[in-house]
Amino acid sequence: MAHLLLIDDDPALIPKQVRLAFPAPTHRVEVACSGVDGVGRVRADPPDVVLLDLRLPDQSGLETYQAIRRIDARIPVIFITLARSADAAIEAMRQGACDYLFKPLDLQQLRRVVDEALDVGRRMLRPAAVAEELTDPGLEGAIVGSCPAMREAYKVIGLVSDQDVPVLILGESGTGKELVARAIYQHGKRARAPYRALNCAAIPEGLLESELFGHERGAFTGADRRRIGKFEQCNGGTIFLDEIGDMAPASQAKILRLLQEQEFDRVGGNETVRTDVRLIAATHRDLKAWSAEGRFRPDLYYRLGVVTIHVPPLRERGDDLLLLVQRFLRRFNRELGRDVREVAPAAMDRLRSYSWPGNVRELQSVLQQALLRATDSVLLTSHLPDDLLESTRASRASVDHLMVGTLAELERRAIQECLIQTGGNRQRAAGRLGISTRTLLRKIQEYKLEDPLHPAAWPNG
Structure with a gap:
């Protein structure tokens, strides 16, 4: 059950909309009518997501937000504002808020933003511990495994968790690279700071820079207000960039600058933004080969690969x-x-x-x-599933075919060797092989052993 806390002094409309969008029993919606009451509820029973009005009767929404962050900076907070200028909401985003919405609420947008916030919260709070065996039923997010390659990965996770160096996680798609990233985050000194994950391959090239670094108003068509990017939003925390090998060259250059100087410019902006973010990256690409081919910046590859963790295929x-x-x-x-x-x-x-x-x-x-x-x-x-059964049948048939071919080759060579040892005497060779002369003659014809005393002339001899 997802627990949502709404902090808003509207006694009727907004709570009704939120409960309509997130009905019981799959969601629990709690309502606080003041900043002090909301902070008290967060302290007593931390929610999964907070919906926070910028204008409260006793204190500003930003003051309330800062108090919530002091309790637990990992709780996702979404601001609700009536002011169309959204200056305060943008400032909240700069300080680490998840998103902001305008009143009156669009229920479809509300569901989308809250679902995204719930996912962010789960990534930060769900354990990504290492468990070589299933001894603890509570560790649903544990990295399970005891093979040598996984044990080696555990060692590196333990060594680098408390360090602020970049980490590059390598492995095929679906191997669990994001679990490794979360384990590094949760075992490190930034474990109570925000964590954000972004799949570089899932975002169009034209939007990725804006998503990561933000943009200024008027930077491009449709940019009607300033946007705060993930690196600014996650100041003090950790960012996981999955499939970084698919990132465009322009974004690679900005990532390199951020790693070297911890600063960047928003898209369309001249102001240099300082930040303090730990970067963990992952890819299924061979970045060493790609950098040699000019498909990935070599300087970024070397900067990212200070520590490399290999996640083995299943x-x-x-x-x-x-x-x-x-x-x-x-x-x-x-x-x-x-x-x-x-x-x-x-x-x-x-x-x-x-x-x-x-x-x-x-x-x-x-x-x-x-x-x-x-x-x-x-x-x-x-x-x-039928496709898995068909695949395993095909695989077994291939192995059986290979086995038949291997046995035939062994038999051919045994006959060849025996004929050489007996000087081509087929009766003696048949006796040594434990078969009849007729069977031996058939095998000689089958394997085209036409000149047993000159094996170099035989096919595949």
């Missing part, structure tokens, strides 16, 4: 697969209302024989689909 993690299956079964049982307690050996064999191109993210999807098909406490092969 197909290379051995018995970690079973740990992950157990973890996700427990989670999806609760979410989907199922009671699947074990995986049939044949189904587990299929999961083990699959190559998992989508890694842990794909495993989650497969198990969700399987649980929706399951009707009792055991997950069977028939519950697995």
Whole structure:
């Protein structure tokens, strides 16, 4: 259940709109009519998101916001304002607020902004601890695994968490790079400061700079007011840039400047903005090769790669697969209302024989689909998605074909060697091989062993 706290002195309209947008029982909406009351409620029972009016009867919204930040700077705060100039709301964003909305509220926009804030809050507050085994049922966000590559990753996380150096996380898509980033953040000295995550590949090139660095009014068509970017908004905290390898060259240059000098300019602005942000980046690209090819700035690659963590693909993690299956079964049982307690050996064999191109993210999807098909406490092969079954069948057929080819090659070479040793005497060779002379003649014809005393002339000899 998501807990929303609305701090607003409007006794009827705004609370009604918020409760309409976020109905019970999936949401709990609490209302405070003054800044002091709101701060007291935050201290007594921290909400998941705060909706805060800029104009309150006892103190300003900014004063209330600063008091909330002193309690816990990780609580996402969304400002609500009647003033169209939004100067105070922009200042709040500069100080770290999540977003701001204008009255009267647009319910669709309200839902979108609050959902985004809830996601931000979950990333900051949900544990991303390291758990080699599932001994603690409360660690739903734990990084699970005990294979050598994961153990090495844990060591590096522990070593760099308290340092302010950039960290570059490498690994295929779906391996859990964002979990590693959150673990570094949560174990570090900035753990009670804001954390923001952004996928560079998911934002159009023309908008990414504005999203990261903000823009001034009139910087481009549609820029009707100043916008505060993530680096300014997250001052004092940590930013995670996923898929940084997909970032455009202009943005790369500004990131390099920020890493070197902790300053930047908003898009369309001349004012230099100072900030204090720790950067964690991730990519599935080979940035070393890309920088050599001119597709990524070499100076930025070397600056980012001071500390590098490799997250292995699922197909290379051995018995970690079973740990992950157990973890996700427990989670999806609760979410989907199922009671699947074990995986049939044949189904587990299929999961083990699959190559998992989508890694842990794909495993989650497969198990969700399987649980929706399951009707009792055991997950069977028939519950697995059809495309996975087809893929494992094709893989097994390929292995079988390879095995047949390997055995045939071994047999051909054994016959060849035996004929050489017997000087081409087929009867003696058949005796040594334990087969009849007729069978040997058939094999010689099958393998085209036309000149057994000159193997160099044989095909593939």
